[in-house]
Amino acid sequence: MTADGNFAPAALQGSRPAEACAPELPVLVERGQHEVFCGLTGIIWLHRKIQDAFFLVVGSRTCAHLIQSAAGVMIFAEPRFATAIIEDRDLAGLADMNDELDKVVGRLLERRPEIKLLFLVGSCPSEVIKLDLSRAAQRLSSLHAPRVRVLSYSGSGIETTFTQGEDACLAALVPQMPAETSASPRSLLVVGCLADVVEDQFRRLFAELGVGPVHFLPPRSSGELPPVGPQTHLLLAQPFLAETARLLENRGARRLAAPFPLGIEGTTAWLAVAARAFGIDPLRFDAVTGPKIERARRALQRYRKELEGKSVFFFPDSQLEIPLARLLARELGMELAEVGTPYLHRRHMAPELALLPMGTFLSQGQHLDRQLDRCRAARPDLVVCGLGLANPLEAEGLTTKWSIELLFSPVQGYEQAGDLAELFARPLRRRAKLARLAEAPARAEPVRILAAGE
Amino acid sequence: MQLTLWTYEGPPHVGAMRVATALKDVHYVLHAPQGDTYADLLFTMIERRDRRPPVTYTTFQARDLGGDTAELFKEAARDAVARFKPAALLVGASCTGELIQDDPGGLARALNLPIPVIPLELPSYQKKENWGAAETFYQTVRALAGPSAPQPGRPRPAPADGPRPSCNILGPTALGFRHRDDVAEVVKLLGTLGIRVAVVAPMGAAADDIARLGEADFNVVLYPELALSAAQWLKRTFGQPFTTVVPIGTGATRDFIAEVCGLAGIPVPPGLEEGAARAPWYSRSVDSTYLTGKRVFIFGDGTHAVAAARIATEELGFEVVGLGTYSREMAREVRAAAGRLGIEALITDDYLEVEAKVAELAPELVLGTQMERHIAKRLGVPCAVISAPVHVQDFPARYSPQMGFEGANVIFDSWVHPLMMGLEEHLLGMFREDFEFNDGAAPSHLGPGSKVPAAVARATVPAIIPAANDPAPAGPSGWTLEAERELQKIPFFVRGKARRNTERFAQERGVALITVETLYDAKAHFGR
Ligand code: SF4
Ligand code: SF4
Numbered sequence: 001m002t003a004d005g006n007f008a009p010a011a012l013q014g015s016r017p018a019e020a021c022a023p024e025l026p027v028l029v030e031r032g033q034h035e036v037f038c039g040l041t042g043i044i045w046l047h048r049k050i051q052d053a054f055f056l057v058v059g060s061r062t063c064a065h066l067i068q069s070a071a072g073v074m075i076f077a078e079p080r081f082a083t084a085i086i087e088d089r090d091l092a093g094l095a096d097m098n099d100e101l102d103k104v105v106g107r108l109l110e111r112r113p114e115i116k117l118l119f120l121v122g123s124c125p126s127e128v129i130k131l132d133l134s135r136a137a138q139r140l141s142s143l144h145a146p147r148v149r150v151l152s153y154s155g156s157g158i159e160t161t162f163t164q165g166e167d168a169c170l171a172a173l174v175p176q177m178p179a180e181t182s183a184s185p186r187s188l189l190v191v192g193c194l195a196d197v198v199e200d201q202f203r204r205l206f207a208e209l210g211v212g213p214v215h216f217l218p219p220r221s222s223g224e225l226p227p228v229g230p231q232t233h234l235l236l237a238q239p240f241l242a243e244t245a246r247l248l249e250n251r252g253a254r255r256l257a258a259p260f261p262l263g264i265e266g267t268t269a270w271l272a273v274a275a276r277a278f279g280i281d282p283l284r285f286d287a288v289t290g291p292k293i294e295r296a297r298r299a300l301q302r303y304r305k306e307l308e309g310k311s312v313f314f315f316p317d318s319q320l321e322i323p324l325a326r327l328l329a330r331e332l333g334m335e336l337a338e339v340g341t342p343y344l345h346r347r348h349m350a351p352e353l354a355l356l357p358m359g360t361f362l363s364q365g366q367h368l369d370r371q372l373d374r375c376r377a378a379r380p381d382l383v384v385c386g387l388g389l390a391n392p393l394e395a396e397g398l399t400t401k402w403s404i405e406l407l408f409s410p411v412q413g414y415e416q417a418g419d420l421a422e423l424f425a426r427p428l429r430r431r432a433k434l435a436r437l438a439e440a441p442a443r444a445e446p447v448r449i450l451a452a453g454e
Numbered sequence: 455m456q457l458t459l460w461t462y463e464g465p466p467h468v469g470a471m472r473v474a475t476a477l478k479d480v481h482y483v484l485h486a487p488q489g490d491t492y493a494d495l496l497f498t499m500i501e502r503r504d505r506r507p508p509v510t511y512t513t514f515q516a517r518d519l520g521g522d523t524a525e526l527f528k529e530a531a532r533d534a535v536a537r538f539k540p541a542a543l544l545v546g547a548s549c550t551g552e553l554i555q556d557d558p559g560g561l562a563r564a565l566n567l568p569i570p571v572i573p574l575e576l577p578s579y580q581k582k583e584n585w586g587a588a589e590t591f592y593q594t595v596r597a598l599a600g601p602s603a604p605q606p607g608r609p610r611p612a613p614a615d616g617p618r619p620s621c622n623i624l625g626p627t628a629l630g631f632r633h634r635d636d637v638a639e640v641v642k643l644l645g646t647l648g649i650r651v652a653v654v655a656p657m658g659a660a661a662d663d664i665a666r667l668g669e670a671d672f673n674v675v676l677y678p679e680l681a682l683s684a685a686q687w688l689k690r691t692f693g694q695p696f697t698t699v700v701p702i703g704t705g706a707t708r709d710f711i712a713e714v715c716g717l718a719g720i721p722v723p724p725g726l727e728e729g730a731a732r733a734p735w736y737s738r739s740v741d742s743t744y745l746t747g748k749r750v751f752i753f754g755d756g757t758h759a760v761a762a763a764r765i766a767t768e769e770l771g772f773e774v775v776g777l778g779t780y781s782r783e784m785a786r787e788v789r790a791a792a793g794r795l796g797i798e799a800l801i802t803d804d805y806l807e808v809e810a811k812v813a814e815l816a817p818e819l820v821l822g823t824q825m826e827r828h829i830a831k832r833l834g835v836p837c838a839v840i841s842a843p844v845h846v847q848d849f850p851a852r853y854s855p856q857m858g859f860e861g862a863n864v865i866f867d868s869w870v871h872p873l874m875m876g877l878e879e880h881l882l883g884m885f886r887e888d889f890e891f892n893d894g895a896a897p898s899h900l901g902p903g904s905k906v907p908a909a910v911a912r913a914t915v916p917a918i919i920p921a922a923n924d925p926a927p928a929g930p931s932g933w934t935l936e937a938e939r940e941l942q943k944i945p946f947f948v949r950g951k952a953r954r955n956t957e958r959f960a961q962e963r964g965v966a967l968i969t970v971e972t973l974y975d976a977k978a979h980f981g982r
Binding site for chain 1: 460464489492502504505511514515530548553554577578579582
């Protein structure tokens with residue numbers, strides 16, 4: 001957001017497509033140990049969203065262990081995910097493995113009659129032994145039709161990093177989406193898993209703007225897959241959806257280039273792009289967004305005081321790093337020490353890159369030890385990183401924000417702008433509160449019984 | 455193919471990580487795909503370690519598979535040795551690494567590293583975490599202590615440092631349930647016996663310490679799942695006997711002391727329990743009488759389950775109605791323990807089976823892992839945690855061993871606590887029908903988040919102020935006025951139960967109208 005709050009009309013009038021103005025920021029591309037989750041992790045939020053879907057990982061004990069470690073307590077809430085663990089005797093004969101899989105799926109569907117959509121989720125082991133899950137999905141689909149539809153995608157670590165699992169999942173849904181009819185009106189398709197509360201906020205906003213009909217992918221129920229075709233305007237809500245977007249574009253959808261709806265500026269620009277595509281009057285846009293921008297700005301103000309001038313270092317994790325860095329730099333006044341991303345999709349990221357401060361240090365991929373060296377040398381005020389790194393870095397005296405929370409909490413849109421800033425401010429505030437204890441005990445003023453001093 | 459929602463154990467390479475992380479100067483290079491690094495968070499988050507586990511992952515990706523993943527591995531191993539300067543290197547593969555067949559052992563040997571390289575063969579599609587830990591520890595001990603083994607046939611050299619008997623403590627690892635404090639407690643206990651602890655391993659041991667394991671007189675095996683194979687090898691190689699009793703519980707601790715003193719050739723010193731062992735008296739105190747015959751279900755790793763069964767029956771006077779384990783390696787021991795109790799052991803790693811068993815047996819207390827805690831929560835049964843896998847709160851900041859006399863005290867408190875809570879909850883539930891009931895109160899162990907919803911409480915409380923106006927919905931059978939009056943004479947905190955029991959009794963027998971006689975018939979029927 002520019003200081004005068006003028007961004008929205010500018011975006012509406014913007015003569016150049018945003019992509020063209022993306023500076024060719026240099027990127028350090030690294031290869032080495034990656035400290036990241038694999039795409040299986042996406043199951044944790046995807047299964048909450050699509051309420052009649054079940055995710056069956058075909059993998060090893062490692063895969064099962066990963067999901068349970070990442071899902072923590074959720075695993076006990078009758079989760080709609082599980083692992084079919086490949087065993088030694090399965091490896092002996094691939095043909096039997098398909099039989100085994102059919103049996104496992106049969107048993108599962110018997111136990112969970114409410115399931116309408118089953119995803120077979122590929123893992124590293126299933127990919128390496130070339131177990132053909134898409135064929136298995138077809139076979140099982142015809143076996144269990146019409147009650148259950150069976151699809152497949154890969155969430156393996158060799159192919160996907162963390163949020164790319166969602167991309168792979170949504171991409172598997174694209175061929176299932178009905179085609180637009182010739183009578184279909186121009187429509188907006190918002191793609192990317194959003195918390196229900198955020199989705200509802202956006203629905204209301206688009207309705208107020210007069211943008212519609214609006215559909216969301218993924219839908220809350222597998223029976224509500226939205227139509228797609230040349231009348232579909234595609235608006236990405238998440239930055240990690242390269243493959244899904246490609247398939248939707250192949251089906252005729254037109255992608256609207258926009259920054260991602262994080263922070264006031266991102267949300268405004270994101271809405272503005274849709275508004276422009278639907279020919280909405282800029283005055284109406286301002287009238288609708290103005291009060292919400294005002295409210296969000298009030299929410300952000302106090303965080304700006306806490307965060308301004310502080311430096312932040314992003315380890316690669318979710319591909320949300322660049323939009324988050326943009327938000328922290330432009331709306332909260334933070335300095336960017338390094339912005340690491342597991343993967344940089346230049347085209348989708350172009351509007352974001354255009355907004356990054358000049359000279360931002362971007363890195364893609366990872367060589368963990370070297371990146372840790374850089375991080376220690378930079379001594380940033382805040383490090384955004386995964387759970388495997390957070391405590392060790394804290395113990396070294398750095399302050400960290402663990403990144404997976406950014407995926408599990410509602411962070412998009414105006415009403416969440418303050419909450420999002422809070423996620424970054426809280427670790428710093430906590431460190432300040434505990435500073436006395438952390439530093440030499442002698443420095444602290446002893447707490448005295450007041451009566452003693454009388 | 456096994457359908458799994460929840461696994462009690464991770465894959466074997468996580469066991470290897472537990473050993474590597476426990477050791478001081480050993481690094482582990484793991485041939486694994488990008489993504490398997492998730493395991494780091496078990497150590498940094500659940501155990502709250504202040505440094506990364508000493509593990510380097512090759513993190514190969516699909517695009518590497520066509521090319522030279524072996525080269526990737528060599529590079530990672532070379533870099534790890536240069537950067538971390540370990541005294542020894544463990545090398546191995548995770549489940550996916552196993553499938554691409556790069557042979558980490560051979561590759562690492564070809565590098566001619568200046569330190570010992572210990573290759574690990576961990577069959578990921580057969581074995582699990584505990585086995586992986588045991589195997590890793592065994593291979594490490596063999597590789598590092600092996601060179602100092604005496605020639606076959608030669609007797610053990612006399613202990614270097616005089617007549618004082620010495621032992622090693624084997625088994626504690628990273629991510630072990632209460633390993634940190636068990637070690638402290640057992641070291642203290644051995645100290646009071648006059649036995650010197652030479653090496654604790656793998657926890658806190660350096661490669662050099664492992665190399666001199668053979669010098670002690672005997673070995674203390676704290677966790678058989680993790681240390682038995684190493685102890686057996688040390689016995690074969692150095693002639694060191696090892697302990698077979700795990701000192702969890704007062705009785706087991708006494709047996710352990712006797713065994714250790716026997717191995718050390720010293721008499722059992724008197725007065726060991728004075729001041730230390732409070733659990734036996736607490737258990738005898740009249741306050742504990744209500745524990746008698748409480749029906750308890752026990753599940754966990756083999757060692758902790760067997761120990762818990764003994765404590766439950768011999769030291770707390772419970773009745774063990776179910777006993778089981780997820781560790782197949784310990785199935786024999788658990789079956790034997792169950793046999794002594796006249797029940798059949800449940801050997802499974804499917805938590806749904808455990809859940810079904812708990813539901814079927816309807817115990818009054820569940821002792822298990824965090825999975826059993828959730829099962830118990832769902833079924834509304836009190837529960838305490840006795841075994842891994844556990845969550846972050848079972849790596850407590852305070853001193854809380856399971857072993858030795860202090861361990862027995864800790865166990866007494868932590869097992870009885872949920873029951874006290876259970877009783878408290880029960881009473882509060884009853885109080886709810888009393889006009890003095892305060893609607894803000896909820897069973898304290900449910901925490902502040904689980905208050906009786908204010909609306910519900912408000913709706914019920916005023917309605918019951920006149921005692922006769924009982925809010926309980928009229929049962930299938932009616933009550934005579936006389937029986938209803940008799941019921942009101944029963945103390946309010948058991949009145950609800952009496953009403954339910956009587957109505958059930960009446961219903962089962964097709965009694966349409968409950969009289970005073972029915973009430974007492976039912977009481978006689980249900981009374982203990
Ligand atoms: S990285 Fe591969 S093997 Fe590891 S948990 Fe993910 S899918 Fe499974
Ligand atoms: S309740 Fe259990 S699963 Fe949930 S966080 Fe606590 S220990 Fe973990």
